[in-house]
Amino acid sequence: MNGRTRRAGLLLMLLAVSAMPGPARAETMAEVLAASAAADWRPLDPDRTLVMTLPAGLVVIELAPAFAPNHVANIKALVREGYFDGLAVTRVQDGFVVQWGDPGALKSPPRPRPIRTARATLPAEFERPAAGLAFTPLPDRDTYAPQTGFVDALPAARDPATGVAWAVHCYGSVGVGRDLDADSGGGGELYAVIGHAPRQLDRNITVVGRVVAGMDRLASLPRGTGPLGFYEQDSQLVPITRVRLMADLPPAERPRLEVLRTDTAIFTRLVESRRNRRDDFYKRPAGAIDVCNVPLPVRPLP
C-alpha cells in the first residue's frame, strides 16, 4: 500500500467518523478488543506452552513448531526430563537478551548437566518454505524483509521471490542459543529479546516461540556485568525453579490465558488501530507499523 492509497483510506475513515459528532478519531485498541467475539480468541496450546518458574513469578512461552519442529520437540523432551529445573538465568545484556541454561556449562572447565533423553544439538531451523503456512501479511514496508506478518501468534517474514519464510526477532521472541557453528544449538540454552528488535539475528538463529506472559519478569532482571552481559558470580545467577509443559501441569496450575487470533478481521482492525492512532493523545498518525510494534493481546480466559 503506497502513501496515497493509505491517505485515501484514512480520508475515507475520517469521513465516516466525521458523521459522528465531535472531532475525528479512529478506533482505539481497547475499542477494537471490546468489539471482539469469543471466536476471535484462542486458549494457549497446552502441548506447546512452557511455564517457567522464576523467583519473581511465572514466564509463559508459547513454542512455534511451525517454524522449528525439531527444536520444539527437543525442548519438550528437555523439559520432560527436568533438564531446566535448578538451572538459571546466566546472562542479561541490556537492550538485547536475557539468556538461561546451564551455568555449569559456562564454567572453566565446563561441568555441564548431563542430558539424558533429549539431544544436545540439532541441525539449525533458521527458515522454512513459505508454502503451507497460514501467513497474515502486513502491508507495511520493513527494513529487513520483503514482507512481514504473523503466523498464528508469531511475528514472521517471508520472501515471495524465494518462497522462504522465517520467524523474526521482536521484543519477547525466544531463540536457541548456539556456538559459532549453525548446528550447535539444541534448546538447552534459550534467550528472550529484551530490547529493540535485533533483526540482524533473523535467519541466523533458530527462533522457537515467544513469551506471552511474564516479559516484565525477564526484562527487569539485573544486568550482568561480564562480557556480553553474563553474570560473573554464582550469587548473581537467577535460579529457575522449574520449567513445565503446560499439558503436564494439573489443570489448576495451568495459566488460564487466551490470545487474540491473528487470522481474523478483528486483528486487521487492531493493527490498523495501532498503525494510525488518531485519538485525544496522538496528533499525527504514523501511517505505518513495524511488525514488532504490533501487540499480541493476551487476556484471562473467560
Add this chain to the structure above:
Amino acid sequence: MNGRTRRAGLLLMLLAVSAMPGPARAETMAEVLAASAAADWRPLDPDRTLVMTLPAGLVVIELAPAFAPNHVANIKALVREGYFDGLAVTRVQDGFVVQWGDPGALKSPPRPRPIRTARATLPAEFERPAAGLAFTPLPDRDTYAPQTGFVDALPAARDPATGVAWAVHCYGSVGVGRDLDADSGGGGELYAVIGHAPRQLDRNITVVGRVVAGMDRLASLPRGTGPLGFYEQDSQLVPITRVRLMADLPPAERPRLEVLRTDTAIFTRLVESRRNRRDDFYKRPAGAIDVCNVPLPVRPLP
C-alpha cells in the same frame, strides 16, 4: 550466544584477521573502533549533558538543542533551580518507557512541586526544518520515515518532500511527557524508551535527547503495576537524588566519556559493520539496518 566460545572466537579473529585468506568476512565493530582516530570522537558537551543520580548510580543524558531548543533551555533551568532533586521515577511500563518527575503532581488532589524560574509548559517542538541540520543519512529503508539518519548523536528522520526533520524514538531516546494537549509538556516530566522503538510517538512528542550512559539502570527498574506502568505505592517510587548539568559539576565529578562522531568515515564503516555482519557467528548478513539498531559507541575519555 555462548559467551565463552564467542570470546574465544573473537580472540582468534583478532589474532588471525590480517593473515586470514579466503571467504569474505567483514570488519567487526571492534575492528572499526580500533581503527578510529582521536578526532573521530568528541567529549560529551558539558553545557547540554544531564547527570541524574539514582540509587543504582548515574544516568547520563545528552540533550539535543538542535531539535528542541526551548525545551532544552527550560530543562536546564529546571535542573539549575534544583527542581528534580528529591523527585522520583514514577512509571516503568515494560517494553515501553521509564518516566520520572513529580510524584506530588500525580496525587489526588495534586500537590505539585512549585516551579520557580522555569516554565511549566512550552509550545511543542515535534519537528523542525531539515535545512541547516548536519544530517548523516542511512540508505536503508524505514517503516516510518522517508529517510533516517543521525544528527550528531541523535537518531533522526527527515522528509525531503516537505523539508521537515525530527528526532526519532529509539531505545534510550528521551522525550517530554505531556498531557493530551500538544503544548502541555515543559520538561519537568521526562521519559526514556526501554523497549522496541515506539516510532508511533515520533512527531507526537518533543524528543530532547538520548541516554548515553546508564540505560541499564533505568531499564532494569521494577515495573509498575498500575495502569500504564505507574507505581501504585509511594514506597515503590525510585528516588532521584539529584540532577545536575555537567557544566555545573566540579571537574572531578563530571562523567569522563566521549562519543563517536557520526559525521565521519569511521561511522559509515561502523554502520556497515553492523548492517552486514559476516563473521564466525553470523551466517547471513542482514543487508540493511534500522536506525535504532545502530549503536552509538561511548567510551572513557583517554
